[in-house]
Amino acid sequence: MWFAAAAAILLLVLLVGWVVLGYYRRELSTVKEELQRYEDAIPVLEAYYASDVVICGDRVCANIDPKGQRTGDERQYVQVQPRRRQ
Incomplete structure (x- = not known):
């Protein structure tokens, strides 16, 4: 009984950890894409400012x-x- 409860708690902790990790990976991917858009805009802004x-x-x-x-x-x-x- 104790072994089954410990195994269930361990599986629950692993499941929650996996879900949280997936969430943060998606968030990180979104932020990387946004950063790339900003970096792509820098040459345009520099050319505009110089003109x-x-x-x-x-x-x-x-x-x-x-x-x-x-x-x-x-x-x-x-x-x-x-x-x-x-």
Whole structure:
């Protein structure tokens, strides 16, 4: 009887531990994905900060560099002026 009770308690503790471990593994996976999204956004934010651009309404307005490098399939994109350091 005592052996069966001890075995049942041990199994219950192992089951609870397994459930808690699974929960934390899922949480850790979610946090890693969120961190990766933030790390992927860093180059975009650095480029935005280095460029002379502002938000105007629901778009981005830019001070275009007439001598800037062109890119895109049809070379439709032009570099913007660098932001002036204040």
